[in-house]
Amino acid sequence: MIFSFDLLLNAIISGILIGGFYAAVTCGITLSFGILDIVNIAHPAFIILGSYIAYIINSTFGLDPIVTAILVTPAFYALGAGIYQVYYVSFEKRGQESMRGLAFFFGLLFITEVMLVLVFGVDYRYVGAPYIGPTLHFGAFDIPLRILVPCLVSLVMIGVLQFVLTRTFVGRAIMAVAQDQLALKLMAVDPIRIKRIAFGISIASAALAGAFLIIIQPVEPSVGREYIGRVFAVCVLGGMGSMPGTVIAAMLVGIVESLTSTFYGPSWAPAVSFGFLLLTLAVRPAGIMGR
Amino acid sequence: MTGLLEVDNLSKRFGGFVALENITLSVRAGERVGLIGPNGSGKSTLVNCICGTLRNEAGSVGFDGHSLNGESAHQRTRRGLARTFQLPRPFASLSLADNMRVPLLYTVAARSGRAAARDIDDRCVALLREVGLDGKARRLPRELTQVEMRKLELARAMAAEPKLLIADESMAGLTHSEIEDILALLNRLNGQGVTIILIEHIMRAVMSFSRRLVVLVSGRKIADGEPNAVVRDPEVERAYLGQ
């Protein structure tokens, strides 16, 4: 492969932009796993669901996918709240969340993917929008709008989330519930309700992430599986419960993936984030008690 | 003189928070040591570091002449160091008898070679009898009351045939007579040669049991000596007893 400085720089820029998108994909996990300690491996399935909803609305009504996602957010929030309630009653309350809770989410992931296959088949679906197609040119650098726009909106979304988590009462309660449920109860705040809200927000973010996904690339049901490793890799690298950490880690992963893809070929790309994850987990200095 | 347990300049931090700072403690074989201090002073953290559940950043722990640095918790238990947990942690899916069986199989048998199966069954029940739970040998931990859970916790620690037992708040929330029960048990154990470190908030129990009292406040040891002298120490009064 001919090494060229332009190629390298383009790969890095592309990696940063994709990283912004990865941050959107991961922020839901940062919330549910990093902060609430719920291993929702079905999160990518909800993202794909969001993609397909954006696709249907877009192909039927021509509505912009991001707008669609924003409209659909309340429904996803309700879905998330409902799922958490089932999870809490069936697993957290009984102390079974480690094995059965995991199996539960795995089952959800699986069911969602298979249902999408049954309804939509395995063909790739894509959306149309004015910013899909045009590319900005800055000298030697090319920035496709279809990656730039989701990246920017995603950063806005994370900014909003960070604001909510640090400046609003509910947000701070969410950060607190991970650390001290008793203190919350003493403040007459129901920790279960807070967790339900948090999980709802987590799934709601998936709706937007799904819209971003289908703008950036065509989607088919099994695409979600690639993202499982990515989201957890980014979340862990980013320090678990930190939104800013998530953004930085996401861009790092994006850059490494982009460089690998450019210089070694795209068929190695899936292994990058998963490899990252394995490495991070292996090197991470956590004991049984450490977090 | 080297004690059974030698803690030397032990420190532990969690991120920026210093949980333990330069703790030095020496416990001789057969002693009855009480460890007291306000909530959050680091008592359980100290136990965790001594027993290997947590790794200390600095300092060392020696037991029975060996350095424990780098040894995992199960290795330390096999050397003869046992502890109870502040919130009882029984093996929920195993019967009470089987809860006893585990330390027998993994600690005692590991030390002295394979024990006969028949023998182990009897020993499980005998251990439960020490704490009055032999009637419930086939039951599950979730069917026990709070007191019974704490007794089970103690029995399980005893099953490991320790040289030193650290009892971490085994009496919290118990009635007067229940506390007497536990104290009697600990006395019996000490009479059999087991060194005991008692961590408690219930001063009456600590004072009656301990021959030596150690006080921990905000991660530092501020007193170590004869119980009556320690409780009259003005710094101890100020930090813990007074207010």
Add this chain to the structure above:
Amino acid sequence: MRSDLFLLVCLIVGGLIFGAALLLNNDYYFFAGYVVLQYVVLSTAWNILGGYCGYVNFGSAAFFALGAYSTVAVHRLDPMPIPVLVAIGGVVSGIVGLAMGYLTLRLRGAFFAIATLALAVVLETLIVNWDYVGGSRGAYIVRPETMPPFGSYIKYLFLIMMLLAVGAITVARLIERSRLGYGFATIRDDELAAEASGVPTLRLKLIATTISGALMGMAGAPFPYYIGFLQPSSAFGLDYAVNSIAMPLIGGTTSWVGPLIGAVLLGSLQQIATVTISSAVNLLIVGFLLVGFVIVAPNGIIGLFHRYVRHKPDDPVGRREVRIEASESAPGASL
């Protein structure tokens, strides 16, 4: 029942089943039966780490595929008899299981589970890019027509898988009744307390991962001969991951009986369903059953059995009664 007697009984039962299938004289039963037996091995293997120790492995397909691809790799060098290939598959997968365990088992169960997912993808990517074993194009293994004295080759494969299934169940039962079984249970219940009681948790977890991985690899080793044309998508298929989790959870994770029940029931159901309805709907049903059971009947079919047939004096499973009654008999349990 002593373990060697148990093994004998299983072999006899297995032999009877084989004989019955021979009488039916339709190769279809052997093809279908092979798949069910394969799942018996996979679910039993999964349960050793998942049910006994409480560590969820989402990457069963990876260990299975490793066994299959070691067969392909070795076959290219020098075709060998299947029992040898099974041993090789077991060793390869066992070593990978050990290595992965060493990397991740010092962490929480959740991280281990995620790591197993990662492993599956990394391995699949590596295989897809490895041309020696065919890469994404796939690899052909020519299956001999017959294998005397069994007749058609599939009968031979069926027999091999039957022996593996018997072996897996015997190993699982042996573990349950041994000191190792108690150790595993304490890891599942409370690792900190286990360590404090002298249980070398890391060592035991590594043992569990190695045995589990090895058994899965052994199940995968004959697969290329069964299927004739091996592609990464079939070896790493999602159905292996889901089924090896669903079957033990639906059957019951506390003993060797659960995965057996789950595999036989669910496996047979799927074989029937694939012929009558599409395989995607078939998998969907497995998914729903998994979620349903995990919510409603966390102890699986064994658990339901004990809840509603509780007053049976003899423990039909033949284990220490307390372990099974455990989650069902206490007041306020489950629902």
